[in-house]
Amino acid sequence: MKRTKHAKEISDRFRELVEESGESLSENHYDELTLLIEAGIDTALVESLEKTADKIENVAHKIRNNAEFFE
Numbered sequence: 001m002k003r004t005k006h007a008k009e010i011s012d013r014f015r016e017l018v019e020e021s022g023e024s025l026s027e028n029h030y031d032e033l034t035l036l037i038e039a040g041i042d043t044a045l046v047e048s049l050e051k052t053a054d055k056i057e058n059v060a061h062k063i064r065n066n067a068e069f070f071e
Contacts, residue, residue, distance in 0.1 A: 003045075007037035 011034040018025060 003038055003041045007034045007041060010034075010037050 011030050014033060015025075015030055
């Protein structure tokens with residue numbers, strides 16, 4: 001999936017920055033970072049979908065109201 005690939009790319013870039021500074025972290029830490037980034041992407045996506053669903057619900061309500069008063 002794209003979000004998994006994107007999360008891995010972000011984690012890999014962070015690894016580069018850490019290593020450029022002369023530091024290091026375990027592979028487990030980078031794996032956990034990837035999971036956290038992916039979870040953040042998922043949360044943002046769900047919030048966006050909820051906002052879109054609310055807008056669609058609002059439009060559907062307006063259409064239903066207009067249909068009730070259509071002559």
